Amino acid sequence: MGFKTQKLTVVILVYWFLLLYMLAALAWWYIALEKQNAVITAIKKSEVNSTDVQYSSKIKAIELSASRKTAQYVGEGLTFLALILIGAIYVFRATRRQINLAKQQQNFMMAITHELKTPIAVTQLNLQTLQKRKLAEEQQQKLISNTLQEADRLNSLCNNILFASQLDAGKYATSMQEVNMTELLENAVAESKNRFSGSIFIKQLVPNIFINGDAFLLQLLVSNLLGNAIKYAPKEKPIRVVLSNTPSFVKVEVIDEGNGIAEREKKKIFEKFYRIGDENTRRTQGSGLGLYLCKKICDYHQATITVTDHLPHGSNFTLLFKLPDDRK
Numbered sequence: 001m002g003f004k005t006q007k008l009t010v011v012i013l014v015y016w017f018l019l020l021y022m023l024a025a026l027a028w029w030y031i032a033l034e035k036q037n038a039v040i041t042a043i044k045k046s047e048v049n050s051t052d053v054q055y056s057s058k059i060k061a062i063e064l065s066a067s068r069k070t071a072q073y074v075g076e077g078l079t080f081l082a083l084i085l086i087g088a089i090y091v092f093r094a095t096r097r098q099i100n101l102a103k104q105q106q107n108f109m110m111a112i113t114h115e116l117k118t119p120i121a122v123t124q125l126n127l128q129t130l131q132k133r134k135l136a137e138e139q140q141q142k143l144i145s146n147t148l149q150e151a152d153r154l155n156s157l158c159n160n161i162l163f164a165s166q167l168d169a170g171k172y173a174t175s176m177q178e179v180n181m182t183e184l185l186e187n188a189v190a191e192s193k194n195r196f197s198g199s200i201f202i203k204q205l206v207p208n209i210f211i212n213g214d215a216f217l218l219q220l221l222v223s224n225l226l227g228n229a230i231k232y233a234p235k236e237k238p239i240r241v242v243l244s245n246t247p248s249f250v251k252v253e254v255i256d257e258g259n260g261i262a263e264r265e266k267k268k269i270f271e272k273f274y275r276i277g278d279e280n281t282r283r284t285q286g287s288g289l290g291l292y293l294c295k296k297i298c299d300y301h302q303a304t305i306t307v308t309d310h311l312p313h314g315s316n317f318t319l320l321f322k323l324p325d326d327r328k
Helices: 002-047 055-132 137-169 181-195 215-232 290-300
Strands: 176-180 200-205 210-214 238-245 249-255 304-309 315-322
Touching: 002 055, 055 137, 137 181, 137 215, 137 290, 176 181, 176 215, 181 200, 181 215, 181 238, 181 249, 210 215, 215 238, 215 249, 215 290, 215 315, 290 304
Parallel strands: 200 238
Antiparallel strands: 176 210, 238 249, 249 315, 304 315
């Protein structure tokens, strides 16, 4: 990391040196042309005979020509300055975007390596234990259950990676249909309870709420939100899942009582590969794709996803699905 930081510092220094050099060259060009214009003007004036009856008009013509030249230099200089600054800003932003993307990809690779190794290692250890030791039925079932949980975790991770790439490439063929959101949320909460037995859920669901959408994507959306809440909320604190509706919208809320999200991070968390903190120090599981996928799935359904503070502490993720005119 130190070597990469040094290289980045060198690149930034070279960039600013070249930019300042071009600006200095532009200023020098203007000064040189103005001096040349002044010399030419002086020579032309000296060539005019002072006894000439049109002396005054000729001097004025020479000075007018000199003023036009100055205006031309200023106009050209400002045009070049604007082009240089626009190009510099574009290059700076593009470079910064690439640097941030490279950092995010590096964080993603570090996170995904850990996320893949952990369930594989746990599964391998559990199977080796079952193979080498004669355990009581209760212990066997516990190991098998733990192995299935890790397999589910690995499957969820693979699904996130697969669908992130498909949605980005526009290659996912959506299957839009009437989806019972009440039933979908009930199933998602039941599945989360089964996978994370220590978690506490409070459901406030209006019965038989339907929207038009892709059932699989909506299930993935809700599962990612619930998984995110489970990761960042204390186990002893409940996670509230609320489904409500108005004549115009269907609203889904997933509310946790964790540490919350800093204001400056609230927009960034929906970016691809973005995770709060640094992969070297972060302890929570995740690949940085869950909330990004949530945003993409909402976009596919012309829905919105927002995060607000849940007072006194925690986060409230809200989904708003707009109902078509014939459903209002």
